[in-house]
Amino acid sequence: MIIGTPREVKNHEHRVGLTPESVRELTVRGHIVLVESGAGAGIGAVDDHYVAAGAKIVASAADVYGAADMVVKVKEPQASERAMLRQGQILYAYLHLAPDPDQVRDLLAAGVVAIAYETVTGEHGGLPLLKPMSQVAGRMSIQAGATALQKVHGGRGVLLGGVPGVAPAKVCVIGGGVVGFNAAQMAVGLGADVSILDRDPDVLERVANHFEGRAKTRFSDQANLAECVAEADLVIGAVLIPGGAAPKLVTRAMLKTMRAGSVLVDVAIDQGGCFETSHATTHADPTYIVDDIVHYCVGNMPGAVARTSTYALNNVTLPHALRIAELGWQEAMRRNSHLADGLNVWNGHITYRAVADALGMEYVPMESALA
Structure with missing residues (x-):
């Protein structure tokens, strides 16, 4: 799978979706990882660190979005980023869709598979990615x-x-x-x-x-x-x-x-x-x-302590990223119901009830996406 991590563009957001260490875990398994130049600067990870981990450095976010099967981010894509999403692309990030109808409309129109960190559940309850x-x-x-x-x-x-x-x-x-x-x-x-x-x-x-x-x-x-x-x-x-x-x-x-x-x-x-x-x-x-x-x-309070936050986040998001890369998102969710709880948008449909209810929009059960 081709996995891409762009530089975060939200105001004063210095975290990054993948650390060099996480990139290494993906590349040693044969996956291609694209990292936008400068994406890790906020945590002290320069492009050379990513290259040493096996990543390919690309010049722009458009290069990431244009080639990646799965985009791994921290914060929800901003309007300029949402314009680059495409049908069937996997978006794996914090999304917080309930109060953000503009983002929801754009994700629905793009036809992406949007997996929200904040609704992935844990084996012992709770929200381990949040x-x-x-x-x-x-x-x-x-x-x-x-x-x-x-x-x-x-x-x-x-x-x-x-x-x-x-x-x-x-x-x-x-x-x-x-x-x-x-x-x-x-x-x-x-x-x-x-x-x-x-x-x-x-x-x-x-x-x-x-x-x-x-x-x-x-x-x-x-x-x-x-x-x-x-x-x-x-x-x-x-x-x-x-x-x-x-x-x-x-x-x-x-x-x-x-x-x-x-x-x-x-x-x-x-x-x-x-x-x-x-x-x-x-x-x-x-x-x-x-x-x-x-x-x-x-x-985005944790963005102010970007290094601590990024490494803490990658500790919990990487295992699911590996599952998705290895199995594809559908099979990964069939095998792991906790990851399936993170599916918020699929193929133009809202698949998380709380989001649909908050926005007064139609809800399609997640099982439809996995059928």
């Missing part, structure tokens, strides 16, 4: 929130951990999954006063047992959510509906109850965001203010 980036984003959310709380960035001027004689900042983490757990770990480690909200009693028990009183847990009903947000200096939005649009849990009315200069970090922004006032921002211009509340809504 997990490492959720870990990174959760930890980064506290760094970003702490920076945004500084007065120079429009925040309240509050230090997360406080100092002796001055109370620490209050941090409200909405969602106790991978993102929320990692955010709470960082916030607790810095000495903040942390509350974690979730609706799953098992999650609350697991989180409570882990933190042993160093973080409070609360059931996420309307009253507890409103109280936690109103009291918080920093709110982390860490909710997830796999493949679907994030629910708008924090309303604009709730912002009126918060202190001026408090900060919202919406880690769910890739799925549309969980704050009513959220809209996607970039690393170049990460924050904005609504009703005196600072919003940080960068859609």
Whole structure:
């Protein structure tokens, strides 16, 4: 199979779909790997590293898209990239389709086989291809929130951990999954006063047992959510509906109850965001203010720590890439139902129900693609 990795073009996205080490795993099995020149610069991997791993360096993204049977990326293809996709081509990347109807329409029109990292499941549950980036984003959310709380960035001027004689900042983490757990770990480690909200009693028990009183847990009903947000200096939005649009849990009315200069970090922004006032921002211009509340809504947070993120991502995406390359996507999915859960678009059809429901479009069962 011919596998291609283009340079990422999303704003300040420095990750790359394949590391040189991953390329080596593919080329030693006889596959051809095309890498756009400069694609690995953001992780310190120069073209010579890829050549040594057996890749062929090509001059442009058009060369990758024009020849590759499977395109391996990190972030969803931008409009300029979607114009280069073709019928039957495999796209293997984070897609986050539910809040992005333009991308969906282009993928349907192109007739690609679109496999979304974020909906591939694991043998023991969970979303293993999303997990490492959720870990990174959760930890980064506290760094970003702490920076945004500084007065120079429009925040309240509050230090997360406080100092002796001055109370620490209050941090409200909405969602106790991978993102929320990692955010709470960082916030607790810095000495903040942390509350974690979730609706799953098992999650609350697991989180409570882990933190042993160093973080409070609360059931996420309307009253507890409103109280936690109103009291918080920093709110982390860490909710997830796999493949679907994030629910708008924090309303604009709730912002009126918060202190001026408090900060919202919406880690769910890739799925549309969980704050009513959220809209996607970039690393170049990460924050904005609504009703005196600072919003940080960068859609590709892990791109800022590209080397760590890329290697963590390749650890989990490469095994499926190898299966697809060896067997073809259909046979690979027939043999591995967890990979099949990643099929979001096929031959002009949406094959992931949560995406179809979010966009009010027709859903075609994945089994149709594998028949």
